[in-house]
Amino acid sequence: MLIGAGKFALEVARYVEDMNADRSEFRIAGYLSVAAEADVVDAELVLAEHQVPSSAAVVVAVADIGARREIIDGYVRPSGRTAANIVHPSTRIDPAALSGDGNVLGPWCYVGVDTLIGSFNVVNYQCSIGHHSRLGSNNFLAPNFNCGNSVGIGDDNFFGLSCTVAPEVSVGDRSVFQAGICLFEDPPSDHSYFLPNRLKSMKSLKEMT
Structure with a gap:
């Protein structure tokens, strides 16, 4: 699950596609919209309202440093979600x-x-x-x-x-x-x-x- 639905999220999604060219390592389950940026991809889910399934890893796909820190400390770490490299x-x-x-x-x-x-x-x-x-x-x-x-x-x-x-x-x-x-x-x-x-x-x- 990509946290972010802006321009940088699309860039990260391309990296994931390239990783899957030889073997299927990750599948993007969806994008979570965040208040810090404008969406450029369809993101029906909003971070503040949606709980990521416990089986899904997350990737912080937001470029702004301050927004990233808020997401990391306010959502990813407290939720105990796995954050993929x-x-x-x-x-x-x-x-x-x-x-x-x-x-x-x-x-x-x-x-x-x-x-x-x-x-x-x-x-x-x-x-x-x-x-x-x-x-x-x-x-x-x-x-x-x-x-x-x-x-x-x-x-x-x-x-x-x-x-x-x-x-x-x-x-x-x-x-x-x-x-x-x-x-x-x-x-x-x-x-x-x-x-x-x-x-x-x-x-x-x-x-x-």
Whole structure:
């Protein structure tokens, strides 16, 4: 059962289809609509009103970090439902790297040796995570994210397109990183990070009004 009926849910559904190309591993029982996003697929069921059958595993197919955390802590964990790991068949990862549940890894990703991934992370397509790194829980890595070896990433972070994290950098929790950022130092938690030229553009627009 996919929790979410928006655009990202369709993307996750395609990953499941690709997983089933060689063998029938999962069957999508349906989509649960959530208040945090507009539906783009038919979802007659609403998360707040529907109880997932105990035999069905769930996948959090919502992109917004805050909404994901509410679903995880407010529904999935209290209900005791099994959260499936969705790993696209083109991705290279050791099974032992998935130390948690509920993760979604898209196509053409690489996860290095002795790396550990927690629970409910989204690793979008064409991402790489260097060897001996640690990824916490409920992080969203947009396409073309890359990090070096021995990187530590906490919980509830959002990385935009094509972000890069240098080796041995430690990222905290609950931060947002704009597309294209390169991190060479440890960023504090609970911040939003922008490129300098983006800040200049924002300032110029403000001065014009």
